[in-house]
Amino acid sequence: MAKKSSVEKNNKRARLAIKFAPKRARLKALAKDETLSPEERFNARIKLAQLPRNSAPVRHRLRCLLSGRPRGNYRKFKISRIALRDLASAGQIPGMVKSSW
Numbered sequence: 001m002a003k004k005s006s007v008e009k010n011n012k013r014a015r016l017a018i019k020f021a022p023k024r025a026r027l028k029a030l031a032k033d034e035t036l037s038p039e040e041r042f043n044a045r046i047k048l049a050q051l052p053r054n055s056a057p058v059r060h061r062l063r064c065l066l067s068g069r070p071r072g073n074y075r076k077f078k079i080s081r082i083a084l085r086d087l088a089s090a091g092q093i094p095g096m097v098k099s100s101w
Contacts (some may be wrong), residue, residue: 010061013054020055022049093096 030044031038044092053059062073064080072081088096 002070003061004068006070012065013060016052016055017057017060020051021057024051024055027051033040074098 015023020039027044029047031041033041036044061070062075062078063070064073064083065078065085067080069082073079074081074084077084084093085098087093089098
């Protein structure tokens, strides 16, 4: 089980990414727009840099919903490989059986 503080910190990053997504997209579009003057594009980049660092979507980490494990996750199920195996062994995932030979 991951530390609760790590999981909550990651959840905060996800909330900030959603909150600042429209503003970030608008500033990125201004910074890439070749028709604007270089000063306007530079100002857009400055404002983009002044946004909270944790509001960038790349800082959000995919964590297991059950255990909070940061590595070895399946995006489709949003759980880690270990939690997936435990659920499959317990018969809680329809159609999935544990392989053994």
